[in-house]
Structures are given as structure tokens and as C-alpha cells.
Amino acid sequence: MTLNVFNTDTEVLAALAAYFADRAKEAIEAKDRFAVALSGGSSPKKLHELLVSEYRDIIEWNKVFFFFGDERDVPLTDSQSNYLMAKQTLFDPLGIDPAHVFPVQTDLGAEEAAKQYTEKIADFFDGEKAEFDLIILGLGDNSHTASLFPHTSVLHDESASVQALYIDEVKMNRITFTAPLINNAEHIAFLVYGQGKAEAVKHILEDDTNVEEYPAQLIKSTDVQWFLDDPAASALQKR
Numbered sequence: 660m661t662l663n664v665f666n667t668d669t670e671v672l673a674a675l676a677a678y679f680a681d682r683a684k685e686a687i688e689a690k691d692r693f694a695v696a697l698s699g700g701s702s703p704k705k706l707h708e709l710l711v712s713e714y715r716d717i718i719e720w721n722k723v724f725f726f727f728g729d730e731r732d733v734p735l736t737d738s739q740s741n742y743l744m745a746k747q748t749l750f751d752p753l754g755i756d757p758a759h760v761f762p763v764q765t766d767l768g769a770e771e772a773a774k775q776y777t778e779k780i781a782d783f784f785d786g787e788k789a790e791f792d793l794i795i796l797g798l799g800d801n802s803h804t805a806s807l808f809p810h811t812s813v814l815h816d817e818s819a820s821v822q823a824l825y826i827d828e829v830k831m832n833r834i835t836f837t838a839p840l841i842n843n844a845e846h847i848a849f850l851v852y853g854q855g856k857a858e859a860v861k862h863i864l865e866d867d868t869n870v871e872e873y874p875a876q877l878i879k880s881t882d883v884q885w886f887l888d889d890p891a892a893s894a895l896q897k898r
């Protein structure tokens with residue numbers, strides 16, 4: 660695990676955008692494609708805007724394939740949809756080929772959508788281990804990441820798959836990568852900024868293991884990078 664702490668959210672976003680571009684270049688040189696899973700919520704919007712404004716001509720966007728680490732069980736036109744947010748802030752401004760974007764088919768219902776998304780991912784990786792080049796994650800102030808919420812059964816799912824679950828806390832079905840699927844990724848990057856995330860960051864990085872309370876503790880892989888601003892890192896004892 661690597662901590663990258665910056666004074667401001669602007670610097671955090673610049674560092675993660677550069678990291679994204681480096682991973683894209685590396686994957687495209689090695690495999691002629693870059694498979695990335697995006698996070699949802701509000702934090703990634705500014706990252707997308709930066710990729711559009713600063714990396715339009717630097718990344719070979721026609722070789723990038725986009726997936727979603729989690730999705731809300733709402734129509735893809737709903738303002739809560741993670742896909743819609745990425746479409747508006749990243750895919751449309753860059754003119755990404757729709758064949759390179761893999762939305763969760765929420766019109767199927769959560770269970771079926773999760774099953775189909777697992778199959779789509781397996782097809783994309785053509786029978787090989789589903790190993791994304793990069794998975795970007797956020798962190799909720801309740802310590803969830805993707806839609807791995809506290810005290811939910813998906814936390815114990817040992818399959819590298821996509822699962823549907825009803826989350827009482829947000830009164831909604833969600834569709835999420837399991838922790839094993841996330842942990843298969845070659846690189847994982849958490850984007851976390853703002854004082855509101857400070858306690859959650861401390862729980863994940865410094866408290867005793869308690870994945871029921873702090874699900875993001877499940878994310879353990881060879882390369883997990885944390886991109887934090889000072890306020891988000893402010894409760895950490897060791898930096």
C-alpha cells in the first residue's frame with residue numbers, strides 16, 4: 660500500500676490523472692488496450708474533467724475500455740447513475756466509442772444485471788483471469804468502497820464476481836464488484852479528499868481489522884495507491 664498525500668484536492672486530482680495516464684500508456688504498450696473500472700459518487704467528476712482538459716491528446720482513448728466497479732439500480736438516465744455521471748463528464752466530452760463502454764444493464768433488475776455483468780467481464784477477458792489494469796475506488800464516510808457496505812453479506816463473497824444486494828442504509832439495490840474481483844486488478848487507486856473522509860481513512864488504514872464495520876479494509880493487493888488530500892489524511896497517526 661502506498662500513501663500519496665497532497666496539500667489540496669487540486670494536487671490530488673492532478674497526481675491521480677497523471678497516474679491514470681501512466682497506467683494507460685503501460686497497459687497499451689504491453690497489451691494494446693487499457694481496461695479500467697471507474698468509481699461512482701461525486702469525487703471522480705473532477706478527475707474526469709481533468710482527464711478531458713489535460714489528457715485529451717495524451718492518452719490513446721480509442722484503446723481504453725471502461726467498466727464500473729459499482730452501480731446504483733436505477734435507469735442509466737437517472738441522476739444517481741454512476742454511468743450517467745461518467746457519460747456526461749468523460750465519455751461524451753472525449754467522444755469515446757460506445758463499444759468501449761460497459762454499463763451495468765440496470766433495466767434487467769439487479770440480480771440479472773449482476774449476473775450479466777459478471778459474464779460480460781468474463782467475455783472481455785476471454786476466459787483468462789479477470790485482471791483489470793486499473794480500478795479506481797472511492798471511500799464513503801461510512802468506510803464503504805464500491806458498493807461494499809458495512810454489515811452486508813457481499814463482504815463474505817469469495818468469488819471474483821459482480822453481485823447485487825439491497826442496502827438498507829441507502830434504501831436501494833446496488834450492483835458491485837466483490838472484493839476478490841477488485842483485488843485481482845493489477846493496480847488499484849483510491850481517490851479520497853475532504854475532511855468528511857478523515858475518520859474513514861483512519862479506520863481503513865490504521866485501525867484493527869474489522870471488515871464488517873470498515874469494508875474498504877478488504878482491499879488488499881500488490882499495488883494499492885491511496886491519493887489523499889491533507890484534510891482526508893488528517894486523522895492518520897503515521898504518515
Ligand SMILES: O=C1O[C@H](COP(=O)(O)O)[C@@H](O)[C@H](O)[C@H]1O
Nearest residue numbers: 698699700701702797798799805
Ligand atoms: O455510493 C458510492 O459512494 C462511494 C463514495 O462516493 P463519494 O460521493 O463520496 O465520492 C463511491 O466510491 C461509490 O462508487 C458510489 O457508488
